[in-house]
Amino acid sequence: MAPVVIILLGPPGAGKGTQAKNLVDKYGIAHISTGDALRAARAAGTELGKQVAAIMDSGGLVSDELVLGIVRERLKQPDTAKGFILDGFPRTIAQAEGLDAILRQLDRKVTRIVDIQVADAVVRGRLTGRRSCGKCGAPYHLEFSPPKVDGVCDKCGSTAALVQRADDMAEKVDARLVAYHQVTELLAGYYKQGGLLAAIDGIGNMDDVFARVVKAIEG
Numbered sequence: 001m002a003p004v005v006i007i008l009l010g011p012p013g014a015g016k017g018t019q020a021k022n023l024v025d026k027y028g029i030a031h032i033s034t035g036d037a038l039r040a041a042r043a044a045g046t047e048l049g050k051q052v053a054a055i056m057d058s059g060g061l062v063s064d065e066l067v068l069g070i071v072r073e074r075l076k077q078p079d080t081a082k083g084f085i086l087d088g089f090p091r092t093i094a095q096a097e098g099l100d101a102i103l104r105q106l107d108r109k110v111t112r113i114v115d116i117q118v119a120d121a122v123v124r125g126r127l128t129g130r131r132s133c134g135k136c137g138a139p140y141h142l143e144f145s146p147p148k149v150d151g152v153c154d155k156c157g158s159t160a161a162l163v164q165r166a167d168d169m170a171e172k173v174d175a176r177l178v179a180y181h182q183v184t185e186l187l188a189g190y191y192k193q194g195g196l197l198a199a200i201d202g203i204g205n206m207d208d209v210f211a212r213v214v215k216a217i218e219g
């Protein structure tokens with residue numbers, strides 16, 4: 001297969017990480033998460049990494065220009081030879097335009113945008129029910145996988161209250177959903193003429209969803 005450039009979209013809790021890993025294993029391509037790339041550049045202490053560190057430490061937002069610089073550096077790594085998946089990028093029109101410019105220099109282009117769709121109500125149910133043991137961190141879900149004995153951790157026996165991550169609280173989940181829909185609409189508009197966006201049903205077991213992802217990429 002010719003090198004692929006896949007943009008992976010999906011709401012929180014859609015299993016995007018699992019599907020990205022499956023794609024990496026199947027095609028031998030790189031999984032590029034901008035969060036990871038920013039942290040790696042920072043750790044490596046490159047010129048751009050130092051700029052990222054200064055901005056993150058001051059609590060600021062990393063500019064599109066800086067994100068693009070980091071992505072450009074990352075795409076020069078040899079593990080991208082067979083292609084790559086972009087996860088969490090682009091998120092703005094400026095980033096999409098910048099990405100196109102970088103890809104042109106590399107004689108590549110976006111080949112597919114896969115949007116793993118899960119209804120908002122399902123996402124809310126999956127995320128707002130997540131809990132973990134306050135003592136050992138064992139994961140639970142109030143509806144799908146509660147502790148066997150109410151109020152007692154299966155793993156460590158602690159009777160401490162289960163805790164919820166701030167990110168999984170209803171208002172935060174709703175804000176994350178709004179952000180996801182905004183980015184998806186923006187990219188759908190930007191890449192409209194290429195007909196590159198493939199929406200797939202993200203409900204079902206992970207193998208079935210993966211089969212749909214593969215079909216969207218190869219079909």
Ligand SMILES: [Zn+2]
Pocket residue numbers: 133134135136137138153154155156157158
């Ligand atoms: Zn526990």
